[in-house]
Amino acid sequence: MPTTAKRQLGDRGEALVAAWLRQQGWEIVAQQWHCRWGELDLVARHVDSNVGVVFVEVKTRRRPGLDQGGRLAITPQKQQKLWRSAQTFLTEYVAYSDLPCRFDVALVSQGKLATGLHHSPPGEAPLTLVEYIENAFQG
Numbered sequence: 001m002p003t004t005a006k007r008q009l010g011d012r013g014e015a016l017v018a019a020w021l022r023q024q025g026w027e028i029v030a031q032q033w034h035c036r037w038g039e040l041d042l043v044a045r046h047v048d049s050n051v052g053v054v055f056v057e058v059k060t061r062r063r064p065g066l067d068q069g070g071r072l073a074i075t076p077q078k079q080q081k082l083w084r085s086a087q088t089f090l091t092e093y094v095a096y097s098d099l100p101c102r103f104d105v106a107l108v109s110q111g112k113l114a115t116g117l118h119h120s121p122p123g124e125a126p127l128t129l130v131e132y133i134e135n136a137f138q139g
Contacts, residue, residue, distance in 0.1 A: 013060025
């Protein structure tokens, strides 16, 4: 199946956030992990912290829109799907099942903004990590 422009943009946003997390000392445990409930964009673990496992939902937008840069896309229904996906992940990867967990949201925008982490492969519009929301919602 051919990759759509929307999927390519989302993949680039996830790569930007994964790189940023690695810079912060996080290990990416899984990326684009699928189960029957949906997809977990990023699953990360920080060995030197008591945070445990973080499930990161990445929202990448071409331009600011009516959904506040992706913030409003994290509906209660989406949260439920992420929670179920995380439960399934923890059932499959029991080494992480006893660790504390949280759900974070990363908002990424196309275009170079005054603040934030930027990434721009040759010939492509830059992406900016606009906001990283820790503990964005409770599972």
